[in-house]
Amino acid sequence: MPPLPTVLITGASSGIGATYAKRFARRGHDLVLVARDKARLEALAARLRAECKVAVDVLPADLTKSDDLSVIESHLRDDARIGILINNAGVPQSKGFLEQTAESIESLIALNTTALTRLAAAVAPRFVRSGTGAIVNIGSVVSFAPEFGMSIYGASKAFVLFLSQGLNVELAPKGVYVQAVLPAATRTEIWKKGGMDVNTLPEVMEVEELVDAALVGFDRRELVTIPPLHVAERWDALDDARQGLMSDLRQAHAAERYQRQT
Ligand SMILES: NC(=O)c1ccc[n+]([C@@H]2O[C@H](COP(=O)([O-])OP(=O)(O)OC[C@H]3O[C@@H](n4cnc5c(N)ncnc54)[C@H](OP(=O)(O)O)[C@@H]3O)[C@@H](O)[C@H]2O)c1
Numbered sequence: 001m002p003p004l005p006t007v008l009i010t011g012a013s014s015g016i017g018a019t020y021a022k023r024f025a026r027r028g029h030d031l032v033l034v035a036r037d038k039a040r041l042e043a044l045a046a047r048l049r050a051e052c053k054v055a056v057d058v059l060p061a062d063l064t065k066s067d068d069l070s071v072i073e074s075h076l077r078d079d080a081r082i083g084i085l086i087n088n089a090g091v092p093q094s095k096g097f098l099e100q101t102a103e104s105i106e107s108l109i110a111l112n113t114t115a116l117t118r119l120a121a122a123v124a125p126r127f128v129r130s131g132t133g134a135i136v137n138i139g140s141v142v143s144f145a146p147e148f149g150m151s152i153y154g155a156s157k158a159f160v161l162f163l164s165q166g167l168n169v170e171l172a173p174k175g176v177y178v179q180a181v182l183p184a185a186t187r188t189e190i191w192k193k194g195g196m197d198v199n200t201l202p203e204v205m206e207v208e209e210l211v212d213a214a215l216v217g218f219d220r221r222e223l224v225t226i227p228p229l230h231v232a233e234r235w236d237a238l239d240d241a242r243q244g245l246m247s248d249l250r251q252a253h254a255a256e257r258y259q260r261q262t
Contacts, residue, residue: 005083005133006055008032008076010063010119013040015188016138017088019211024084025052032057032082034072035089063089063115064107073122080130085123087116088138092194093153105152112156117163124171131175136218137164141184141228144238157182161224168223177221181214184228 007024011017013035021031025048033041038060045056059075061068076082090112094104120135127133142150143157164180171178185191186205191198198204210227217225226235253259 003081004029006030006032006079006081007084007086008034008072008082009086009088010034010072010115011089012044013037015190016183016186016207016211017086018044019207020086020088021048021056023211023215025054025056028052028054029084030055030057030081032059032075032079034059034061034063036060036062063119064110069115069118073118076119076123077126080126082123083127083132084134084136085119086136086138087119088136089115090138090156090190092190092196093150094193094195096149097151100152108152109156112153113159116160120163120167124167124176127176128171128174133175134177134179134218135164135167135171136179136181136214139164139180139182141182141226143182165223179214179218179222180224181217182224182226182229183210183214186210 004027007020007029009017009020009024009031012021012031012033014037017035021033021044025031031045031048031054033045033056035041038058041058041060045058048054048056059072061072063069063072076085091108093100093108116137120137123133123135127135137160139160140154140157142148142154143161146154148154161180161182164178167176168178184205185198185201185203186207187198188207191201205228213227214225217227224235229235
């Protein structure tokens with residue numbers, strides 16, 4: 001049997017990323033853990049080496065900084081043991097659109113979209129050459145809900161969903177699996193970082209349940225995994241409606257309702 005692929009996980013120092021690390025270590029995969037907090041990564045790595053007897057490398061990096069991002073890109077390009085990328089690191093949006101600063105907008109977009117895209121782009125050519133590999137992108141159900149008033153965060157997660165769907169079209173025929181995972185409210189530190197008390201929410205999923213469900217979707221090679229969606233047909237209907245809309249576009253002329261001045 002060939003060795004299990006090594007899993008590189010961004011945002012592995014806490015929450016969903018740390019839980020993915022524990023789950024993949026338990027399955028016997030070696031790991032590469034990426035986040036800014038070196039001490040937390042080292043502590044998790046030591047625990048997983050001892051408990052699961054797997055090799056764990058720690059790569060501290062601030063993925064909003066181009067130099068740090070380049071180092072992680074190089075690992076993804078060059079380390080042929082890495083066969084799964086968990087593109088998980090992300091930040092929330094604190095406060096509404098009118099309260100944002102240039103810096104808060106830039107850092108959210110840099111992490112939630114640019115870093116995620118650059119890391120996928122770094123690893124994809126190698127995965128395509130080998131005809132195997134998996135890219136998991138963590139989105140959010142907020143990408144369906146402009147009503148939530150988290151416009152920049154939601155837009156960044158809509159980007160993640162679209163990118164995943166597009167990469168699936170381009171890469172699946174070449175043997176590469178792409179999964180978008182869309183959690184709803186999950187009990188992690190992200191809420192505190194966004195200035196919100198998770199305990200005020202009417203319903204919250206525990207992080208272990210979220211990641212275990214995401215891994216069921218992963219093992220089934222599902223393209224879009226939405227653990228909190230209890231009626232799976234809702235997603236199918238949304239996707240059907242999207243494709244129906246596409247089939248009613250006519251490029252040569254504007255629709256009749258735009259051909260009269262009223
Ligand atoms: N929890 C939820 O309710 C929920 C719902 C939907 C989607 N999500 C998504 O799930 C993903 C994981 O979030 P989480 O809930 O697990 O939150 P979390 O516990 O706050 O984890 C976020 C991770 O990202 C890392 N990170 C933050 N800024 C970084 C940077 N500049 N460079 C590198 N790493 C950075 C953090 O580590 P360091 O601080 O050590 O860098 C941490 O490991 C995010 O993409 C989030 O948008 C979460």
